Amino acid sequence: MQRQRVVLALVAAAAAGAACAWWSGRAPPAVAAQVHVQRCTLAPTGAEHPGMVWVPGGKFAMGTDAGFPEEGPALQAEVAGFWMDQTEVTNAQFAAFVAATGYRTLAERGVRRSNAADAPIVAGSAVFRPHGDADAMRSFVNWWQFMEGADWRHPDGPASSIAGLEQYPVVHVAYEDALAYAKWKGRSLPVEEQFEFAAQGSARKNSAGEYAANTWQGSFPSLNTAVDGFAGAAPVGCYEANRFGLHDLIGNVWEWTTSPYYERHDFAARNAHPQGFDPTQPDEPAVAVLKGGSYLCSPDYCMRYRPEARIGQSRGLGASHIGFRTVLNR
Numbered sequence: 249m250q251r252q253r254v255v256l257a258l259v260a261a262a263a264a265g266a267a268c269a270w271w272s273g274r275a276p277p278a279v280a281a282q283v284h285v286q287r288c289t290l291a292p293t294g295a296e297h298p299g300m301v302w303v304p305g306g307k308f309a310m311g312t313d314a315g316f317p318e319e320g321p322a323l324q325a326e327v328a329g330f331w332m333d334q335t336e337v338t339n340a341q342f343a344a345f346v347a348a349t350g351y352r353t354l355a356e357r358g359v360r361r362s363n364a365a366d367a368p369i370v371a372g373s374a375v376f377r378p379h380g381d382a383d384a385m386r387s388f389v390n391w392w393q394f395m396e397g398a399d400w401r402h403p404d405g406p407a408s409s410i411a412g413l414e415q416y417p418v419v420h421v422a423y424e425d426a427l428a429y430a431k432w433k434g435r436s437l438p439v440e441e442q443f444e445f446a447a448q449g450s451a452r453k454n455s456a457g458e459y460a461a462n463t464w465q466g467s468f469p470s471l472n473t474a475v476d477g478f479a480g481a482a483p484v485g486c487y488e489a490n491r492f493g494l495h496d497l498i499g500n501v502w503e504w505t506t507s508p509y510y511e512r513h514d515f516a517a518r519n520a521h522p523q524g525f526d527p528t529q530p531d532e533p534a535v536a537v538l539k540g541g542s543y544l545c546s547p548d549y550c551m552r553y554r555p556e557a558r559i560g561q562s563r564g565l566g567a568s569h570i571g572f573r574t575v576l577n578r
């Protein structure tokens with residue numbers, strides 16, 4: 249049951265596998281000969297809100313009718329201007345929050361093994377761990393593992409640490425963990441509209457054909473050629489900024505938003521499920537929208553390295569490919 253609940257909550261993989269009909273039949277990705285070299289530098293930000301950039305608001309076309317079903321229907325949306333973190337929140341930044349407040353993340357406190365009310369509480373989180381069994385690789389349940397002792401300080405399990413990973417995005421943070429950090433900073437998490445507006449024009453590759461986001465190259469999940477420079481998560485800011493000066497909105501790690509998830513943009517289910525609802529994980533009581541895709545998104549499996557892409561994630565569960573950034577609304 250533990251595994252079942254985790255697997256259901258990790259609908260990223262399930263949805264990606266189930267809804268890829270619109271790209272099936274394309275040629276497999278080519279493997280480049282040269283690893284793309286990343287610079288990992290950040291432009292200085294203004295003094296008003298260090299580490300944040302101003303995103304001028306405006307009207308935009310949100311969603312698409314040409315992608316996965318949950319990305320439609322396309323609609324017109326509008327956001328007011330807002331400040332947004334230049335990068336995903338790093339391990340160093342989250343460590344400063346923990347040092348100042350003594351905060352313990354949900355993964356450290358424990359999550360329920362299953363949806364049963366009397367299910368035991370276990371400290372841990374979901375870790376991506378593919379293995380070489382070709383048959384097993386046909387099902388996403390075999391590349392996610394609920395690992396006891398995995399948390400933001402131990403991203404690959406209890407024997408791992410974040411030593412040397414200070415500039416990497418913090419992961420294994422549940423929704424309430426991300427929100428607690430944001431509130432400590434006097435900020436918020438973005439709503440889906442803000443994230444998608446900010447990510448406009450961001451893509452896996454730039455106009456010169458260079459990798460502009462940390463995604464997966466090769467055949468997912470068994471072959472990771474890391475042609476873009478990183479096989480797993482990358483330190484923040486290693487890929488070029490978008491037109492607003494924001495890094496890694498696409499790729500690297502999925503990012504939490506405060507928006508409840510529904511399977512379409514028509515929001516007809518809002519009244520019945522104010523905390524969100526995902527029919528692929530109907531027992532989850534609160535499901536939020538994740539945006540941006542991650543280092544696990546590949547052209548042959550996920551393709552969610554696009555501004556319109558979105559998945560639903562149980563608010564009560566982080567994973568090794570989920571992080572966040574904050575916004576400041578005027």
Ligand SMILES: [Ca+2]
Pocket residue numbers: 462463464465474475476477478479480543
């Ligand atoms: Ca990569």
